Amino acid sequence: MLRVAGWLVxxxxxAAAGYELALALGAGSLGPDPGDDVAGSTFVQVVAFxxxxxxxxxxxxxxxxxxxxxxxxxxxxAYLVAFYFTYDPYYAPTLRRYSEGNVGGWWIVVVxxxxxxxxxxxxxxxxxxxxxxxxxxxxVLLTTLFAGDGH
Numbered sequence: 001m002l003r004v005a006g007w008l009v010x011x012x013x014x015a016a017a018g019y020e021l022a023l024a025l026g027a028g029s030l031g032p033d034p035g036d037d038v039a040g041s042t043f044v045q046v047v048a049f050x051x052x053x054x055x056x057x058x059x060x061x062x063x064x065x066x067x068x069x070x071x072x073x074x075x076x077x078a079y080l081v082a083f084y085f086t087y088d089p090y091y092a093p094t095l096r097r098y099s100e101g102n103v104g105g106w107w108i109v110v111v112x113x114x115x116x117x118x119x120x121x122x123x124x125x126x127x128x129x130x131x132x133x134x135x136x137x138x139x140v141l142l143t144t145l146f147a148g149d150g151h
Contacts, residue, residue, distance in 0.1 A: 002063030009055045010068050013075035016048035020082035030092035037089035045083075045148075052076050052141045059122075059133035066126035070119045073133050076140040077115035084108050084147050103147040111143045 019040075022028070028038035055072040058064050084105075088098050099105060118136040122129025 002061055003065055006058055006064040006068035009051050010071045010075050012051040013079055016044050017078040017082050019044045020086055024082055024085040030087055030089050032093050034092050035089055036092050048079050052137050056134040056137040060130045069130055070122035073115040073136045074119040076137055077112040080140050080144045081112055098147050115140055
């Protein structure tokens with residue numbers, strides 16, 4: 001059961017990252033009024049945040065395969081990076097990206113590198129990496145929340 005949950009969480013994070021990447025590349029459009037987001041965007045964000053919380057909770061359990069646990073933090077970082085370059089609906093209809101807000105790009109790079117390094121650690125040393133994955137996922141989640149609140 002935990003093995004399936006681990007792969008489901010990974011798949012959810014990757015699907016959310018793909019959705020945010022499509023938005024960053026111009027798919028969808030913001031509404032005519034400030035705060036009007038692309039249809040479904042809020043739902044995807046909530047699902048991604050819940051998937052990060054679930055991944056942080058699942059990572060320490062030995063029933064989750066190290067191969068899937070090693071992908072949790074990099075998948076969350078992929079979501080963070082794609083989200084960072086999407087348009088902020090607060091400024092609609094102006095096309096201002098979250099990257100123009102209060103979180104610097106250097107911090108996004110640092111968090112993404114930490115997440116990828118954690119994935120490598122989890123793959124090579126599962127007993128250690130399983131626990132650090134939870135902390136890294138909390139870091140990615142908080143960074144995503146702060147990046148999205150840049151007004």
